[in-house]
Amino acid sequence: MxxxxxxxxxxxxxxxxxxxxxxxxxxxxxxxxxxxxxxxxxxxxxxxxxxxxxxxxxxxxxxxxxxxxxxxxxxxxxxxxxxxxxxxxxxxxxxxxxxxxxxxxxxxxxxxxRLLGIPGEKENMGRGVSTCATCDGFFYRGKRILVVGGGDSAMEEANYLTRFASEVSIVHRREELRASKIMQERARKNPKINWLLNRTPLEVVAENERVSGLRIRDNRTGVEELVETDGIFIAIGxxxxxxxxxxxxxxxxxxxxxxxxxxxxxxxxxxxxxxxxxxxxxxxxxxxxxxxxxxxxxxxxxxxxxxxxxxxxx
Missing domain, CATH: 3.50.50.60 (FAD/NAD(P)-binding domain)
Incomplete structure (x- = not known):
């Protein structure tokens, strides 16, 4: 014993x-x-x-x-x-x-x-894909970042990342956010935050073992596009x-x-x-x-x- x-x-x-x-x-x-x-x-x-x-x-x-x-x-x-x-x-x-x-x-x-479960996500963890803004945000000074999620965590991470990034875009599969009103307002008032709503992430794309983009689908039109980025933060809990x-x-x-x-x-x-x-x-x-x-x-x-x-x- x-x-x-x-x-x-x-x-x-x-x-x-x-x-x-x-x-x-x-x-x-x-x-x-x-x-x-x-x-x-x-x-x-x-x-x-x-x-x-x-x-x-x-x-x-x-x-x-x-x-x-x-x-x-x-x-x-x-x-x-x-x-x-x-x-x-x-x-x-x-x-x-x-x-x-x-x-x-x-x-x-x-x-x-929680991860998205899309191709390229796990393979590029630590190579441009992250689940912790506090841990990794510092590495993205002057970079373009995508934050995936629509809840309070995503809004908080996006706001935090604007301290370092030149541009932060929030990707969410619905038009409506799940975040509380106050967290939504803070994010929407932040001039560094852009919005890619009603978009579904399809694939993390990498070049030379570093993330270079996220392939997404517009849920309204069905059109797919590749959004270039230096880093992707998964913020879905x-x-x-x-x-x-x-x-x-x-x-x-x-x-x-x-x-x-x-x-x-x-x-x-x-x-x-x-x-x-x-x-x-x-x-x-x-x-x-x-x-x-x-x-x-x-x-x-x-x-x-x-x-x-x-x-x-x-």
Whole structure:
């Protein structure tokens, strides 16, 4: 039986692993089949403290993993399909049929950006296709950018990107926007924002391994055209990776794990959540890392007061 098991290896899960390993709690980390989280799709991270020249997203995650391993964290690859949270020690079921027990669990499975599902999109992620304006907007100074989406997130990202881009065009498949009135008004008043409404994205086009355009169809006329651009930001929302919980923990209407305000504690003692899986607002590497630290510290306090204190017999 493990003292603590961490699910997920993004900034939150790896930070939790570092803290718990340094506390001699020997955390076991379950990394999925795409370890590292969303940062592995980012070519250069320039807003994570300590790297003034920037750092490749995959390299940052690898360094954090090595740091956790250095202090004694152990890693196994697999996908958690179900948790048994009826009583402690809790059960963790993996897709290969294995079952493990742990006194405490930290859930840091993150959230996945919703994508359009069109040709060229995934292939050019990090090469001109992005899902995070705060992360990547800086790289588009003086460039032309397309933002795909019609909700509040799209309006917010478009407004933010006008700080850098020479021109931002919003592409939305309907004539009407889903965004709130105030967000629509802010976008419409911004002189740098253009509108391509009632257009359906069909294909991301790239040249020399960089995005060069987006092929779209005018829904009114059926005419297709290629819109030249230097970057495409997909802003149609995120999906928290919580399906495996099967209703065992409270989720909000979007599927994000609910935690006590200002804390990583869930409604079940010994079960903690950190990172994007419980954060629908910030979704930044640094905030995820900070919440991973919080989860580890609260987990350590929980274990100190747990009835399972005689680890040598387990």
């Amino acid at each position: 493990k003292k603590v098991l961490i699910i997920g290896t993004g900034p939150a899960g790896l930070t939790a692993a570092i803290y718990l390993a340094r506390a001699n709690l020997e955390p076991l980390v379950v990394e999925g089949y795409n370890p590292g989280g969303q940062l592995t799709t980012t070519t250069t991270v320039e807003n994570f403290p300590g790297f003034p020249e920037g750092i490749d997203g995959s390299e940052l995650m690898q360094r954090m993993r090595l740091q956790a391993e250095r202090f004694g964290a152990q890693f196994i690859q697999g996908e958690v399909t179900k948790l048994g949270l009826e009583a402690s020690p809790y059960q963790i079921h993996l897709s290969n049929g294995d079952t493990m027990n742990a006194v405490a669990i930290i859930i840091s499975t993150g959230a996945s950006a 995120h999906q928290p990776n919580t399906a495996f919980l099967q209703g065992q923990l409270p989720l909000d209407e979007q599927g994000y794990l609910q935690v006590e305000r200002g804390s990583p504690r869930t409604s079940i003692p010994g079960i903690f959540a950190c990172g994007d899986v419980q954060d629908p607002h910030y979704r930044q590497a640094i905030t995820s890392a900070g919440s991973g630290c919080m989860a580890a510290m609260d987990c350590e306090r929980f274990l100190e007061g747990s009835a399972y204190h005689d680890w040598s017999s387990n």
